[in-house]
Amino acid sequence: MRGSAFPLFVGLSFAQAWLSYPRLARPALAVPGDTIQVFFKASGPTTPLYIDLLSEFGNISLLHDDPRAQDTLYSVRAFIPSAAGHGLYALAISLPAGTDTQPNAVMIYPGWRDTVSFLQFTDIHIGNSDRESRNYARAVQEANLVYPDFVIITGDIVEKGQVDDSPDWYREFLEISSALRVPCFVVSGNHDWYNWMYIGNEETNYLRLVNPYADYSFSYGSLLHMLCLDTGPDNIYWDFDSYCYGFRPDQLAFIEEELSRNRGFPLLFAMMHGPVIDRDDNDDSNTHGVEEFIRCAETYGLDMAIAGHTHEDRLFLSDGTWVQGQLPDPLPDQPLFIQTVTTCKADSGSAGYRFLMGDASGILAFTEGGSADLSLRLYNIDAAYYYNNDSTACAILITNLNGRTFYDGRAWPRMKPGPQYEVAGPGYLVRQAPSGLCEVAVDSIVPGTTVLYVGPVGLSEEAELMPPGLMQRGSRLWAFPGEGLYACLELYDPAGRLVEKPFCGAWERPMGFDLSHLAGGIYIAVLRTKSGILTAKKLFVIE
Incomplete structure (x- = not known):
């Protein structure tokens, strides 16, 4: 019957194990310390049973009670650890008869918001x-x-x-x-x-x-x-x-x-x-x-x-x-x-x-x-990612053509594994996966353009300026997109808003720009052509 608490198994067969709930199209929502109910179909013994949450950011093995037969299914309570990391997880069950994994089946929020x-x-x-x-x-x-x-x-x-x-x-x-x-x-x-x-x-x-x-x-x-x-x-x-x-x-x-x-x-x-x-x-x-x-x-x-x-x-x-x-x-x-x-x-x-x-x-x-x-x-909001040669730095350009500001958004740069990264601009690093995937919180995505920069913590300055390149020496910024290239140098403030364009035109050689007139703080320098961002760099300006 439609409206039943149990699924409709019309035309379905189960040779091994099959997750009925939660699954991608009907996930479980939880916070750390919660209990979730898992329903599955299985042929053969239901023990031993293993239930795991899988994510690129880390996996969690769930404690659970014994499965119980309920109508045409088995049900089991699984316990979310109080220290569980937030995010969207796949759910995997393993039984003697086989396994089943449902992507995007469990969402763990840090807490319920107001x-x-x-x-x-x-x-x-x-x-x-x-x-x-x-x-x-x-x-x-x-x-x-x-x-x-x-x-x-x-x-x-x-x-x-x-x-x-x-x-x-x-x-x-x-x-x-x-x-x-x-x-x-x-x-x-x-x-x-x-x-x-x-x-x-x-x-x-x-x-x-x-x-x-x-x-x-x-x-x-x-x-x-x-x-x-x-x-x-x-x-x-x-x-x-x-x-x-x-x-x-x-x-x-x-x-x-x-x-x-x-x-x-x-x-x-x-x-x-x-x-x-x-x-x-x-x-x-x-x-x-x-x-x-x-x-x-x-x-x-x-x-x-x-x-x-x-x-x-x-x-x-x-x-x-x-x-x-x-x-x-x-x-x-x-x-x-x-x-x-x-x-x-x-x-x-x-x-x-x-x-x-x-x-x-x-x-x-x-x-x-x-x-x-x-x-x-659709197509009125977009995030473009511009990486350096070894993916240890990334400029994120967010364009919002809607009339609405979106708060607490997310960008997802995939950086080179290994270094610990930080964010300059209107956001912060939420977490970093061993694979290099970073979850970057964006404080506000306003109508227009927002720019963020992701790079290693404590990155040392380059010894030489190679095109396309940006290099800070004290209160002076050196920039060079490449000989004969038409490009714009843009400076953005910590909120990701455009502050000024020191130069737009054809570049024949590296050029230096004075930063001493800027208020002290963090800025993002961007070299951009009509086809997109060439490179970006975090700047520190001291008054």
């Missing part, structure tokens, strides 16, 4: 063309830079879920998703039910490969609770419009029980593919359970229902009002129903995703520029 932020991706449509895979990979990169607490993905993972190519498309989705550095929660859409005729009557490939739980929920500490709902296949009409089925009676019972039990959360959300409410002149709303869902939303204080499907940015109130243009202030005290543009099945100017944020007082952000009709656009 403010939570997340992104909504929707309508991915892997398999429609190469564009969708390319756009989704880009969305993953942008999520890693913005670094929300988690991502939700509201359906239509592939173009057709029940054709011969569908398993490969789902595997491609999972492979791209595994590059995320934040957890993601996934529900299916009507396309995940489709056969070759774009008619849907089952979603076995999605359930087998992505997420065996059609309906479920999760919490972020005691601040946020999210219902994750499957709105089913198309409810076919003679005109073949894409009206998602909506909610069956068993789902409505699950929804009411979840909302009633969790109404004490300051933030109460539901995510789904098909919208509950849509506009009158082109109505693509769900066809079953709409009135019952709205009644539950109003009765138990649902803050927002988040949907995709229409490939449009739209906002509705629970009374059916379509809010367009500038948001009213304050918003009416009703549940909100939003839809978001496709993240992938459109060109870069139209594809996008939604940024949402809230705290104990309520929802703080869910639109851009105060407009009910606007979310973020």
